[in-house]
Amino acid sequence: xxxxxxLLWLSQLACNANAHSLLNHPSLEEFxxxxxxxxxxxxxSLSSLDEILxxxxxxxxxxxxxxxxxxxxxxxxxxxxxxxxxHFAKSCSHILTVGTCATYGGIFSAGGExxxxxxxxxxxxxxxxxxxxxxxxxxxxxxxxxxIVVSVITALAQxxxxxxxxxxxxxxxxxxxxxxxxxxxxxxxxxxxxxxFGHLEGCMFYEHGCRGTYSAGSCNMILWNGVSSKTRVGxxxxxxxxxxxxxxxxxxxxxHMGIPARLPLGVSKRAYLSLAGVAKAFRIDRFHRRILExxx
Amino acid sequence: MEEKRDRKIQIVVGALKxxxxxxxxxxxxxxxxGSLGMSSGNLYNYFHSKEELAQxxxxxxxxxxxxxxxxxxxxxxxxxEKIEDIVRIYxxxxxxxxxxxxxFLRVYLSNREVFSDGCEGMVCVNEFITEIMIFFxxxxxNEELRxxxxxxxxxxxxxxxxxxxxxYGERMLPKALESYIEDISENIYRALGV
Ligand code: SF4
Ligand code: SF4
Numbered sequence: 416x417x418x419x420x421x422l423l424w425l426s427q428l429a430c431n432a433n434a435h436s437l438l439n440h441p442s443l444e445e446f447x448x449x450x451x452x453x454x455x456x457x458x459x460s461l462s463s464l465d466e467i468l469x470x471x472x473x474x475x476x477x478x479x480x481x482x483x484x485x486x487x488x489x490x491x492x493x494x495x496x497x498x499x500x501x502h503f504a505k506s507c508s509h510i511l512t513v514g515t516c517a518t519y520g521g522i523f524s525a526g527g528e529x530x531x532x533x534x535x536x537x538x539x540x541x542x543x544x545x546x547x548x549x550x551x552x553x554x555x556x557x558x559x560x561x562x563i564v565v566s567v568i569t570a571l572a573q574x575x576x577x578x579x580x581x582x583x584x585x586x587x588x589x590x591x592x593x594x595x596x597x598x599x600x601x602x603x604x605x606x607x608x609x610x611x612f613g614h615l616e617g618c619m620f621y622e623h624g625c626r627g628t629y630s631a632g633s634c635n636m637i638l639w640n641g642v643s644s645k646t647r648v649g650x651x652x653x654x655x656x657x658x659x660x661x662x663x664x665x666x667x668x669x670x671h672m673g674i675p676a677r678l679p680l681g682v683s684k685r686a687y688l689s690l691a692g693v694a695k696a697f698r699i700d701r702f703h704r705r706i707l708e709x710x711x
Numbered sequence: 712m713e714e715k716r717d718r719k720i721q722i723v724v725g726a727l728k729x730x731x732x733x734x735x736x737x738x739x740x741x742x743x744x745g746s747l748g749m750s751s752g753n754l755y756n757y758f759h760s761k762e763e764l765a766q767x768x769x770x771x772x773x774x775x776x777x778x779x780x781x782x783x784x785x786x787x788x789x790x791x792e793k794i795e796d797i798v799r800i801y802x803x804x805x806x807x808x809x810x811x812x813x814x815f816l817r818v819y820l821s822n823r824e825v826f827s828d829g830c831e832g833m834v835c836v837n838e839f840i841t842e843i844m845i846f847f848x849x850x851x852x853n854e855e856l857r858x859x860x861x862x863x864x865x866x867x868x869x870x871x872x873x874x875x876x877x878x879y880g881e882r883m884l885p886k887a888l889e890s891y892i893e894d895i896s897e898n899i900y901r902a903l904g905v
Pocket of ligand 1: 594646652
């Protein structure tokens with residue numbers, strides 16, 4: 416068997432949700448047998464964080480996973496996190512920014528000017544680590560879906576190539592929108608505005624702030640814990656994989672004279688409104704009845 | 712195909728003129744055919760009923776206005792200037808093609824039963840409504856118009872214009888319709904502006 420690849424998980428300003436999310440992968444044990452962690456905050460590792468902080472200059476890894484927002488002045492035990500990142504980034508073959516904070520700054524970057532993702536500050540491209548841009552892959556999400564982390568690491572270890580978008584997100588997972596596969600699609604198609612929290616029916620695009628039609632992600636195709644997704648259970652997608660996350664007013668659709676201010680990805684206003692006008696003209700009774708209601 | 716389409720439009724245009732003169736309910740298919748110099752049998756090759764013709768007529772009018780408002784929407788003008796352009800389009804249509812606005816106000820809005828099967832909701836005036844929506848949406852996005860429900864804004868804008876054109880049609884306006892454009896545009900802007 417080929418030598419096991421060595422993984423290193425380095426947390427910056429992080430809440431650890433990405434690390435926890437990984438624990439939910441149904442085949443984590445199998446995954447663990449195929450890789451070694453030089454360090455992971457929650458999983459059995461070859462070294463402790465102390466050992467890494469003391470001796471990192473003599474260490475290397477194959478795949479570097481960065482979690483959390485980068486913060487200019489952040490240091491641990493007197494070691495500047497930035498120096499340590501740069502050291503491992505030079506020798507590793509791939510860098511994964513795990514989660515939205517490491518990718519674009521996310522929620523943590525709202526707390527200070529000196530915080531950002533590895534290559535992006537929101538939508539803005541940064542120069543600081545640009546030497547490593549080509550070996551970086553972005554896996555945003557708040558948290559990132561564990562299946563994406565495990566599959567991407569496995570693909571990289573096997574030498575597979577991953578087509579990426581302009582934020583360096585693998586298209587296989589981020590080339591879709593969260594809307595793809597949502598169980599509420601029919602309500603969207605026929606423009607049934609009505610949605611009540613806690614119910615199976617209705618689409619949250621019109622009133623309740625769903626960002627699924629313009630947020631990259633496969634939440635409705637690779638279900639969470641293999642069971643469900645936010646939108647399927649009746650919680651709007653907050654667009655946690657996107658550079659502008661977190662926005663404000665997450666449960667409310669911003670509208671201009673009744674027209675949603677943001678439209679499905681790439682769809683022009685004229686195209687959207689023409690189709691919506693046609694769909695709205697018809698009343699389809701099925702969509703106005705509760706799915707679980709008794710038939711007459 | 713193209714030829715049939717052109718012919719259908721000719722019939723619609725002719726029928727609209729007749730409706731304006733005689734009234735929609737008093738105009739029969741033989742009257743319409745006669746006014747176009749064609750036989751009723753031939754007209755039935757294009758439209759199976761007067762309702763079908765009426766529905767095509769309202770789509771034609773909606774599209775006529777939409778094409779012109781779309782040009783306004785695609786211009787770089789302010790919402791204030793766009794309001795004036797739209798008012799002008801509406802009034803010029805009422806002056807030059809009175810049968811169109813007449814049909815819209817007197818037939819389409821007043822006889823919904825003619826349109827219930829085939830023109831559900833606003834589907835036959837969709838092109839026109841879409842352009843008005845785009846105008847409103849952009850006005851709010853550019854912070855020129857006050858954000859509100861679509862129909863409160865639409866009713867104010869179109870109800871006002873419809874009312875003026877109605878008065879014009881009844882010959883109750885002392886001055887030429889165009890002479891009201893500036894003041895009416897200003898009123899609409901003051902009502903809808905931020
Ligand atoms: S709830 Fe959101 S993801 Fe689901 S159909 Fe509506 S817009 Fe799409
Ligand atoms: S549904 Fe939207 S907010 Fe929720 S995890 Fe997926 S991308 Fe993030």
